[in-house]
Amino acid sequence: MPAAEIDIKYVAHLARIHLSPEEQEKMGAQIGSILQYIDKLNQADVQGVEPTAHAFPLVNVVRMDQSRPSLPTEEALRNAPAQANGLFMVPKIVE
């Protein structure tokens, strides 16, 4: 695993986190050393081992497909940074 190759600027963009150049430098070094440590997983023999996503996987957890009371619109909007007409406001998306 090419730990040293992490392109912090690119991955931060994927994560939608703006980093200053100083943050990029510091974080790049820190994540590099964490990845180096993580590389020890290469020593584990995982041949034929099934992955675990959940310790107790429950399947087909369903409920009746019935409408039920939910958060009223005004409650859902109460914490919004910008809202109008019962909607969340965001910057313009299409030209």
Next chain:
Amino acid sequence: MPNRLTISELSGRLARRDVSARQTMQACLDQIQKVDGKVHAFLSLDAADALAQADAADRIFGSGGGSPQRPLLGVPLAIKDVLCVRGHPLNCGSKILGKYISPYDATVIQKLRAAGAIIFGRLNMDEFAMGSSTENSAFGPSRNPWDTARIPGGSSGGSAAAVAADECIASLGSDTGGSIRQPAAFCGVVGLKPTYGRVSRYGLVAFASSLDQIGPLTRSVRDAALLLEAISGVDPCDSTSVPQPVPRYSEGLTGDIRGLRIGLAKEYMIGGVDSAVKAAVDAAVKQLEKLGVEIVEVSLPHTEYAVATYYIIATAEASANLARFDGVRYGQRVDGNDPIEMYGRTRGAGFGAEVKRRIILGTYVLSSGYYDAYYLRAQKVRTLIRQDFLKAFEKVDAIVTPTTPTAAFKIGEKSDDPLQMYLSDIYTISCNLAGICGISIPCGFTSSGPGALPIGLQLLGKPFGEETIFKIAHAYEQSTEWHLRKP
């Protein structure tokens, strides 16, 4: 001083009307006034609301309503700032949520209210529960009541410090890799991480959904059992909660643990353990033997991979869970020319360094070309770690370990070295990966003189084996006096 009592002591006095809920709540508020300037366990609290709840409890007592249906009537419980309490602020120790007010109660809060508890205060924590010291809180660290130059542990540091400093009777925290047990050990209180699926996570702000559990921090094992009884159970709002009956945990605390088998993991007693911690744990193991348990050596051969596995799985899940903090529906927003720029600026300004580091690491291990090498491999090693435990539990009823390799460290000691901070979670992390339960209880101090710091003993139990670890922890606790010391 009713704020110093355990839940079981307080409930008895409340029922006899020796003390009122209002007096108890006021005593907690007075104690907070007195010590929280130093301890900084609380981010905020609404004293009028807390006293109103106390008055309501007193009215129920007055009309003879204290009943088995309300086992926590009039008991003031404080809440980690990661759980939704309707009408109260929720910040997760972060700036990004701004002036967020929870629109609903978490399931555990609904259950505690139904049991009669007074729900008050927002307890400090590492931002989004990412950390082991509360130094990652955007609102400044909490301090250890035993030595305010030291951290109380984390991420539920405020929850542990508030219980240790007698600012509340007990509290709730959350545990993803040790965040209840480690601060409980550092502050000399009891902390339980329930089996994955035991407690509903509805209304718990998600960090790593396959690892997170809510649990109690208390002054006694009995109190932890009482709180777990109250908050457990399947919940239609959390599809990962397990439909397993909830035992009366507190009724199983007989003090008789003769014939039980407890495992000592050989991989846990090598290297890096502070000598005072090792001595305290060795003495605790001897004490357990005196109480009639059989100590058996067990092996957890994949222990050395636990921290690496955890930091892949937890960060991967966090990178997805924390995508919701984007400045659209709640919290703070930093405007941009388009949504992408707005997201990046909002998250860049709103998240602290550790949260950014973990989201970026998690994004990386899930990204195209690296998924198989990191995330999938970690999930496979997780299987091996879980199998280690299930195999060990064929031979033993519980496993005993130190909770932490050292006692509480100093503020600033590890904050510049994330990897060193991560390695301090070595004994607690596997429990979450395996989905089993674990409890930390006080088992000694670093010295006999002034400045002594508490040491924690961890008991790990089978999936849904809380009854057994409670029983062992209780028998040990009742045969020692560590839990009676106050800072």
